[in-house]
Amino acid sequence: MAEYNVHLTACRQIAKGTMAFHFEKPVGFSHKPGQAIDLILPxxxxxxxxxxxxxxxxxxxxxxxxxxxxxxRIGESVFKHALCALPIGTEVQINGPFGSFTLPKNTERTSVLIAGGIGITPFMSILRHAAQQQTLQQLILLYSNHYPEDAAFLEELQQLERQNQRFQLMATMTDMEHSTQSWDGATQIIDSDWIKQVVTGLDNPAFYVSGPPALVEAMRQTLTMSGIDEDNVRSETFYGY
Ligand SMILES: Cc1cc2nc3c(=O)[nH]c(=O)nc-3n(C[C@H](O)[C@H](O)[C@H](O)COP(=O)(O)OP(=O)(O)OC[C@H]3O[C@@H](n4cnc5c(N)ncnc54)[C@H](O)[C@@H]3O)c2cc1C
Structure with a gap:
């Protein structure tokens, strides 16, 4: 796997307890939307x-x-403490890109993306790429968070939906009683009734699920209960949450 040394150029808060870290892109680095890297701190x-x-x-x-x-999401781990303490300009190592959590080449199949919380990250690359390239694929995103405060990239996703006619955003906030913001969208959990509604009229859609282990496991069960063949479901599990 390719190794690169890159500098941290910026970090910013993007939602409650959630940070984005920006790095230089090394010469010759290219990735497919949905892929990942290993980040190695000094x-x-x-x-x-x-x-x-x-x-x-x-x-x-x-x-x-x-x-x-x-x-x-910034937790208590040694790694994340060290990451947050890095001064801008620090050199870190990245290895990659790797992973096959990428969309099929066949653009005729609708892809249904399901993200829980920080599981949105691989889909951001996919959705930014789709909007920038105006790709032909129909994309539906079901994005579940407790409340708007911790929904990373929510405004950008709403903007991407306006830019890309083939992208539909379905966001839900499942714990609005603990929110100080207003939200006039969905508040239900992603259950099999909702999945059945989403897939009505779609020809053999592909499913992608990303997020913490409990979310991925629950969504896999929900999809099975909705009659989706597990061969049509791929998932990325973010252990540690
Ligand atoms: C392909 C991929 C992409 C990812 N993308 C993101 C991302 O974009 N954003 C993000 O925040 N996180 C992502 N993750 C998860 C990330 O690597 C960390 O595991 C997560 O952020 C938690 O880190 P932590 O330091 O808080 O907890 P950690 O200290 O890493 O983990 C806490 C506990 O979780 C358990 N654990 C950790 N790793 C594993 C494992 N592999 N199998 C079983 N149990 C384990 C252990 O019990 C560990 O003590 C990704 C993971 C993978 C595999």
Whole structure:
């Protein structure tokens, strides 16, 4: 796998407890929307657990963009503490890109993307690319969060929906009683009735599920209950949440 040294160019908060980290894009680096990289922080020493300095992240940026961005919920782990403490300009190592969480070449099949929380990251690259290239594929995104405050990239997704006639956003906020923001969209969980409504009239759609382990497991069960063949479902599990 290719290794590159890159500099951190910016970091910014994109939702409650959620940060995006921007890096230079190395010369010769190219990825497919949906792929990931390993990010290796400086300071790896013998005796350090590798998970304290190395984590896998999906690439948020589209291949056309001239930087690499990853996004994560900031937790208590040694890795994330170290990541947040990096001064702008710090050199880090990235390995990749890798992964096959990518859309089929056949654009006639609708892809139904299901993201829970920070699981939105691989879909951002896919959806930015689709809007920029005006690809022919129909894309439906079901995006579930507790409330708007922690829904990363929500405004950008609403804008991408306006830019791309073949993209439909279905966002839901399942814990609005703990929100201070208003929300006039869906508040239900993604259940099999909703999935059945979404797939009505679609010819053999492909499903992509991304998020924490509990969400991915629940969605796989829901899709099975909705009559979706598991051969048509791919998932990316973000362990550690
Ligand atoms: C392809 C891929 C793409 C990812 N993209 C993103 C992304 O865009 N944004 C993001 O925030 N996260 C992403 N993740 C998850 C990310 O790598 C971290 O695991 C996650 O962010 C939690 O990190 P942490 O430091 O908070 O917890 P950690 O300290 O890494 O993990 C906490 C606990 O989770 C358990 N755990 C960790 N890894 C595994 C494993 N592989 N199998 C079983 N249990 C495990 C262990 O019990 C560990 O002690 C991705 C993972 C993969 C595989």
């Amino acid at each position: 300071g790896h020493q013998t005796g350090t657990r590798s998970s304290d300095t190395r984590h896998t992240f999906s690439i948020v940026t589209a291949p056309e963009e001239d930087e690499l961005v990853v996004a994560t």
